[in-house]
Amino acid sequence: MTTSSNRENAKMDSGSSDEDSTDNSRASICPSAICSFDQIVASAQNKKIVLFLDYDGTLSPIVNDPEKAFMSPEMRATVKNVAKHFPTAIVSGRSRDKVFDFVKLTEIYYAGSHGMDILASTADSDSTTKETREAKLFQPASEFLTMITEVSKSLIEVTKAIKGATVENNKFCVSVHYRNVDKKNWKLVAQVVNNVLQDFPSLKVSSGRKVLEVRPTINWDKGKAVEFLLHSLGFDDSENVLPIYIGDDKTDEDAFKVLRERKNGCGILVSHVPKKTEAFFRLKDPSEVMILLPLMLNIFAVVLLIMPSQLEIDFVISLNNCHVGDGISQFLGETEGAINF
């Protein structure tokens, strides 16, 4: 068990925030997913695609008020469409109920609380009663429920004097948002969070996009959730399945890493700046997710089934003239060379 003495303390971004920081160590081999789509197409030949999507910053824009991180009707329709063709799961740090309230699609699977609250039965057509659905819940951190409620109350108490700080109870984890806190008070937020966690040695804290994430120290994360879903849904066969995970945050790196280590799967980072990442490709922002998902539909759900070779060639030719958005065109020279996944 991790204790407070060896647990990492909350670290606030100073000047260069997580979302703004750059690291070229792997960014240099992380090209645009759209301009490199031919590589994804090639890797998906004769494989079933399973799609994993983060929510905040991936399907919805990052906004000042996390309660208002709504996805657009167009994005909802797009996700609904891809879910008709590919098994699709949302993997979010939000509580499962809250992310469902945002997404509002019953066709897909949901893993809330950074994968610690998985409901894998919603898409089962036979599982329409609440009793049946609840029976298929997987909650590896259920023993922490009371503790999370308690730490959430403490965090609300200690942050209420810090203007702009908000605490979001995500059931099996807690988010302390400081996006609206004056920069000079960021360290104070980290300090009060760390102080509270001294009394909760089995909880840990990590930083995200202007948010501190407090969660149990159990060996479970979004990567484990992806592995669990692939296994429980019967998509463990790496020969015939290509998992694709799209996400924007540090917690999504656990999923990117799992796919990279499986040597089967494609991580796509959503970021408007290059970052150190375990992902293979990058998209600038949710607007480019909106471009990629229909591409996947056109190519994987239709083209490969109809006349793969010629249409694929045509598509690759069109990619050679890829100029979709400023954030992509700068990577035009980086799509050369094979990336094995």
Ligand SMILES: [Mg+2]
């Ligand atoms: Mg996110």
